[in-house]
Amino acid sequence: MNLVTYLGLAYHAEQTFADSLRTVGQGHAKHPDVLFTCQALAAMSDEHVERLTPIVQRYGASSGKDVKEPERLHADGLAEVRSGPVGLLRDLQDLHVLGTLVQTTWTVVFQAAQALRDDELIELCEHASGQNSRQLSWLNTRLKAAAPQSLIAA
Template sequence: MHLAHYLGLLHRSQANLASAFREVAAAHADEPDIEHLCLRQAAICDTHAERLHPFAERYAEEAPREPDRLHSTLFSGTRTGGIALLRDLQDLYLMASECDICWTVIGQAAYGARDRDLLATVRDGEGETAAQLTWLRSRMKQAAPQALVVAD
């Protein structure tokens, strides 16, 4: 059963996304909203990983390395300068998108396996991840004019 692969992918992606949100919170603590909201998003990712744990055990989770490679490629150190926040938010968006599509694929498998508990977890996770993506997109729109038009 390949569901174990995707459960491992999502489980690890959520943990890495939580870490990345914390890195951005620390790097941009001078922004009025970033530290607080990124730490809040990290906590949501931690909750997702916790909720996935019973299913990881049930389906004998495989732990693929792809999420680790994505995280290390996107977050290899903190950025500085006017464009740094925008780039960091975009990287978070890419990582959250990975989680989003994993929720979708796992949801389809949960339907096929008739696993109501997993399906309920997926519904919650999908909704919260969609909200994260919406916030990231909105915050990038807010940061873009300053980062791209106004000189450092």
């Protein structure tokens, strides 16, 4: 069964997203809304990783960290932030791309969970997808707010 591969992808994608949110929040801390919202959004992804771990174990891996993903099935996170207004805009855009990877991964896993009638995994997928929608919504709103200042006024 290849589901464990996608469970590993969900695990890694959520962890990368959380780490990247924290990096951007700290790197753009002069914008308090970015700092505190990124911390809150990262906590959501941390919860998803925590809840996913026993499910990954149930499907045969010792932890989400141990799942071997095929080449190019993962995304690199943001290790550092860019400076200035355009830097914030690009960092938010990169976070949105990572969040979209998380979203599509949960969509795929949800389809498998339904086919398997795995109620625990279905509930996690629904919960994580709902929170991920909130994460993406904030990123999209913050991108819209930052764009005029970054692209015209700066």
